[in-house]
Amino acid sequence: MTLPESAPTLADIRVARGAIAGLALRTPAVAAPALSALAGNEILLKLETLQPIGAFKLRGAANAVSRLTEEQRRRGIGCCSTGNHGRAIAYAAARASVRATICLSDLVPDTKVRAIQLLGADVRRIGNSQDEAQGEIDRLVRSEGLTDIPPFDHPHVIAGQGTIALELLEDRPDLAAIVVPLSGGGLISGIAIAAKALKPDIRIIGVSMQNGAAMHESLAAGRPVEVTEVPSLADSLGGGIGLGNRWTFPICRALVDETILVSEQEIYRGMQALFGDQKLVTEGAASVGPAALIAGKLKLDGPAAMVISGCNVDPDQFLAIAGGRPVTLGDQAVRG
Numbered sequence: 001m002t003l004p005e006s007a008p009t010l011a012d013i014r015v016a017r018g019a020i021a022g023l024a025l026r027t028p029a030v031a032a033p034a035l036s037a038l039a040g041n042e043i044l045l046k047l048e049t050l051q052p053i054g055a056f057k058l059r060g061a062a063n064a065v066s067r068l069t070e071e072q073r074r075r076g077i078g079c080c081s082t083g084n085h086g087r088a089i090a091y092a093a094a095r096a097s098v099r100a101t102i103c104l105s106d107l108v109p110d111t112k113v114r115a116i117q118l119l120g121a122d123v124r125r126i127g128n129s130q131d132e133a134q135g136e137i138d139r140l141v142r143s144e145g146l147t148d149i150p151p152f153d154h155p156h157v158i159a160g161q162g163t164i165a166l167e168l169l170e171d172r173p174d175l176a177a178i179v180v181p182l183s184g185g186g187l188i189s190g191i192a193i194a195a196k197a198l199k200p201d202i203r204i205i206g207v208s209m210q211n212g213a214a215m216h217e218s219l220a221a222g223r224p225v226e227v228t229e230v231p232s233l234a235d236s237l238g239g240g241i242g243l244g245n246r247w248t249f250p251i252c253r254a255l256v257d258e259t260i261l262v263s264e265q266e267i268y269r270g271m272q273a274l275f276g277d278q279k280l281v282t283e284g285a286a287s288v289g290p291a292a293l294i295a296g297k298l299k300l301d302g303p304a305a306m307v308i309s310g311c312n313v314d315p316d317q318f319l320a321i322a323g324g325r326p327v328t329l330g331d332q333a334v335r336g
Contacts, residue, residue, distance in 0.1 A: 003193075004250050008155045010197040013162035013190065020062040020160055023092060025051055027164075029171055029305055032290075034277040039293055041176075042303040045274075046168060048310060049282060053087045053115075055236075055310030056161060057151070060186060061088035063160030064149045065096050073098050078146040080104070080126075080133035082183075082238050083112030084310050085151035090121035101140060103133040107229060107238060111314045129229045130239030152186030153241070153248050162190025168305050169198050176302025179289040181309045182206030182259060183237040185215045185248030191307070192255035205298065206252070206259045207288040209234040209267060214241045215252055216259045224249050231329040233267045233284030233317075236310060260298060264334045266291040271321050272336055274308070283313040 008016075027047050035043040048056035068077070076099035079089050086102035093100035100121040104113060106128050117123050126136040140146045149157065164187075168175060178195055180188040185206075192204045208216050214227045224245045229238045241249055262270070267284045270291030274280040289306035292298040320327050326335040 003254055004247055006155060007247055007251055008159040008162065008190065008193055010194055012155070012159045013166060013194045016063040016156070016159040017163045017166060019066040020059055020163065023052070023062040023095060024059045026167055027051065029168060032278060034273070035290055035293060039300050039304070041300045044172065044303070044305045045278065046164060046305050046307045048164070049280065049286065049308055053084070053091050054312045055084035055088065056164065056187060056307065057084040057088035058091060059163050060157035060160035060190070061085065061092045061149065064154060064156040065089070065092040065098065067156050068098065068147065072147040075145040075147065076100065077149055078103065078137045078140050079149050079151060080130055080137050081108070081151055082130060082236050083108045084236055084312055086116045086121070087112065087119065087312070089149055090116050090119035094120050101146060103136045105129050105133045107231065107235065109235060109314045112312055115312065152184030153245050154186070155247060157186050158190040158193070158247060158251070160190065161187045162194040164307060165191040165194035165198070169195060172303065172305065173199070174303055175202060175305055177203040177205055177300055177304040179205045179207060179292070179298065179304055179306040181237060181285045181288050181307060182208040182213070182215050183285070184239060184241050185252045187307065187309065188256060189248045189251040192251065196255050203257045204255060206256050207292045208237050208259065208261055209288065210261045210263045212238055213261055214239065215249070216261060218249055219253060219259060233264055233271070233327070233329065233334065234288060236283055236285035237288070260292045262288050262291045262295060262297065264329060265336060266295045268321055268327070268334055269294055269336045271318070272324070275322050280308065281311050281313065281318060282308060283310050286310050
């Protein structure tokens with residue numbers, strides 16, 4: 001299958017690395033002995049939790065903001081988000097002295113809302129889904145001339161996220177697989193483009209939560225489909241991919257080798273394992289790769305890297321999970 005004509009290339013991702021160098025960090029890939037023993041192969045953890053905003057999203061946001069015209073800077077920018085993209089846009093916009101408006105659904109945890117507000121962005125809570133929040137951004141684009149920087153389906157965002165693969169394969173050219181949290185597909189698309197260009201036989205594996213996995217369901221259907229958003233420990237992976245998806249769906253269809261779903265209980269255990277074995281504080285979305293391995297759903301044939309995507313978790317929820325206590329998601333209690 002071919003990529004969209006306007007999809008980012010390896011060259012675009014290399015340019016993005018230069019554009020984001022002043023904002024996003026080059027993060028380490030650290031050994032994970034317990035996970036390696038379980039896999040029977042070496043596992044490395046790519047710690048995007050160390051980014052200034054606590055998540056990989058800064059890479060794509062910083063690259064997109066660096067590409068704004070002077071007129072776009074003057075009018076301001078906006079986005080809808082499940083939290084981390086909004087925080088990344090707010091951070092990059094503040095550093096560039098650009099006004100930012102972030103629209104979030106009521107499913108976004110309050111801790112993520114407060115973090116965005118502290119960065120000086122105008123935050124608006126809209127509806128019960130990412131699609132409803134996107135509707136407000138669309139209105140602001142029409143009425144106020146804001147430039148929308150979407151969380152995943154945007155070539156500059158995809159290129160920024162792809163810089164992770166450059167770093168991984170420079171550090172470890174022998175990697176056989178990269179395991180990536182899968183939501184709208186911006187992260188895995190950028191990684192897949194760069195990794196497959198540098199090493200065509202590398203496996204790219206996406207992992208998502210069991211309920212509301214929009215990209216997984218869309219790939220199974222052969223077209224973008226709508227999903228119902230439900231509360232999840234992996235709240236950062238929520239939201240649809242957009243029925244008019246232009247880039248991430250065809251890129252994932254062409255380059256992603258496998259997608260895996262994990263339950264809320266498995267995500268809980270993944271968060272516990274990262275804390276117990278590695279002393280890492282992670283959000284649910286960041287733990288889905290380890291969760292899939294622990295659950296026996298992920299099989300690896302060589303050294304692999306897992307992207308640990310973010311640490312912006314509600315502290316009370318995390319303390320409960322670390323202590324083995326149940327957490328409430330909607331009308332259900334989840335524990336390991």
